[in-house]
Amino acid sequence: MRLSQLEVGEKGIVKEFTDLEMSVKLMEMGCLPGEEIKVERVAPLGDPIAINVAGYQLSLRKREAHTIILQ
């Protein structure tokens, strides 16, 4: 299961990443293995998405969300 596959309102727990470069940037922002993520909303044109992680809201593109594998 990838983060990009979650619907609005669904939750998941980060397991690992498929992309090293992206993982470093995501982890810096508190999005790291073991963290719970909730998809908060999708931008009006369908991309990017906004997620709730580590107690705040983070937006990222679907392509980036696709590099996050959930448990």
Add this chain to the structure above:
Amino acid sequence: MKADIRVALVGNPNTGKSTLFNVLTGLNQKIGNFPGVTVDKKVGYSTLPDGRRAEIIDLPGTYSIYPKSQDESIVFSVLADKANPLSPDLVVVILDASNLKRNLLLYSQVADLKIPIIVALNMMDMAKKADISIDIDLFAKKLGVPVVPISARKVNGIEQLKEAISFANKFALQEDSIDVTTIAPQLVEAIGEEMHIDNPYLALQLAHQHETLKFLTPAESERIEELEHQFSFNSQKAQGMETIARYAFINDLLYDTVTKPVTAHEETISNRIDKILTHKVFGFVIFLGILLFMFQAIFSWSAYPMSLIADGFVWVQDNLHPVLPAGPLANLLIDGVIAGLSGVMVFIPQIAILFAFISILEDTGYMSRVTFMMDKLMRKVGLNGKSVVPLIGGFACAVPSIMATRNIENWKDRMITILVTPLVTCSARLPVYTLLIALVVPNKNVWWLFNMQGLALTGMYVFSLVSAVVVAWVFKFILKGKERGYFIMELPVYRMPRWKNVLFSMYERSKAFVFQAGKVIIAVSVILWVMASYGPGKRFDKIDQHYAQAQYTQHISPDSLSRTIASAKLENSYAGVLGHVIEPVIRPLGFDWKIGIALITSFAAREVFVGTMATIYSVNGSAEKMQSVYEKMHQAKNQQTGQPVFTLAVAFSLMMFYAFAMQCASTVAVVYRETKNWRWPAIQFAYMTVLAYAASFITYHLLR
């Protein structure tokens, strides 16, 4: 100013760092540049309770010490380089108490550099509202540093923070957060030994960042590179390991010191606002409405102060003329320097209003929602959600907008944004368009509702946005990106704007504009003045002799005679000669030599057009007297055919030229400043001139 202690403010974006800086320093601050880079350096002074003076440096907001942009790279180079003239004695790290986890990452990195540190726990009121309780004593004990709870917005705890600064230790006493040496043990040891660095985290950071650090010599940087190969160091993997270790430390710390409500309580206000503001339909409608309101405000609110400033300068010029001894020096000062200055100053109201809006939109958190909504659309044409801000700002002035591209991390996205921003109809084009439209478009209503002149002007605005988007799309294929584009951005909680920050931003930006762009504009206007006031050889003397004959002095009023002379001198000045020289080139666009002079002078700044037209068609008084310029241009006839000069075709051809041409010395200067390479302003100048010529040519021949 001498200070007894130097304090650096460090923190994540949106933690209230600037607010704290403003509260600590008041108006006692100045903006400069960090040496060698174009990042704004904010420095201020604060008096401590014990009477000592503290110099406060506001470092750019960042999520981590690993930089993702030029602004962010400043943080590490100031903190790590002991030889840096700004190297602080003490760091105050601002943490958002309602969002501690992510905030603590930066703290733990900075703490490991072993500089004396104080934690300012900001937004305590917000944390309380969210039922987050923090055991501050235990928190401070675990970190080993003083922790001061504050609320910068409500000015709570500031005195206690100042007290903590005055009592601050000279030595770093913080506890280690993670064991850095486990990440790359041999490399850290080798760098530490060879470069005499006893701090393992500093050594590790040098390994990560040596390529961009200015305080390392090329030899040192090369040696680090060699060592990295020797110990097969992978920067990204190492950073990942470090981040995971740090968050493990942070989770432990928070587990012991912070209690949060177990169940997330009802939907936050911010979430409810987002449901409306980023709604599929209303989201864009509201955004459009805000934009319309902004332009209305920029144009209508600035009209009165702008005419005040213009009139003020005219008054100064009028009053200086009789006082100063007549001569070339007085003319240079009054008609060259002061006229040039007034050209700059007149834009202050528009820039101040634009930045008031931008700072409100950013402060409230709305700007990041706009970025969020527009990203997909902008990406299609080779831009980035974050390009929206500079493009919108471009409607007022390209100069500050190009400076605002700095927060676009991706190099290619940023370059394309810089390249197309000057295409957006800026406020300097407005006087040109209004004058030309008034000349050729009838002031009539169509469909009862729409004024034709208004429609033409709106058309020029829409056209500029479309052309910016199309050009961006073309550059998407031409430019080769070095790095992958990504878009990982915090959506901060909605907050009320801090009006004091808005005022600061208006003041700072206007000041920066006057000093930075002002220098160029004054220099160019002085050159133009010289070119328009002197002619080659003895041409001017001959004109004076010619018009001194009795047939002129006796039959023509002195007023109209002096205008005729001025007009003849202009034609024979260096500028006039140049106008004649380029006439063959611009004839296909429908322009004569007089328009040629205006085009040349407009390369300093577009709004010079009206002033030049005023001079060429020998109108006395200020360029603001649009009616008189209008009348003269309206009556201007082609000497050979007797037809009016400004036909529909010529006027629109001219407008097209102004729409595309890079006629702004300040923009050229700022693009160079931001890109640090003359290639970019050159490319921009070239493509815009070619487009301007082509668009003009086509327009002229279609409408003729």
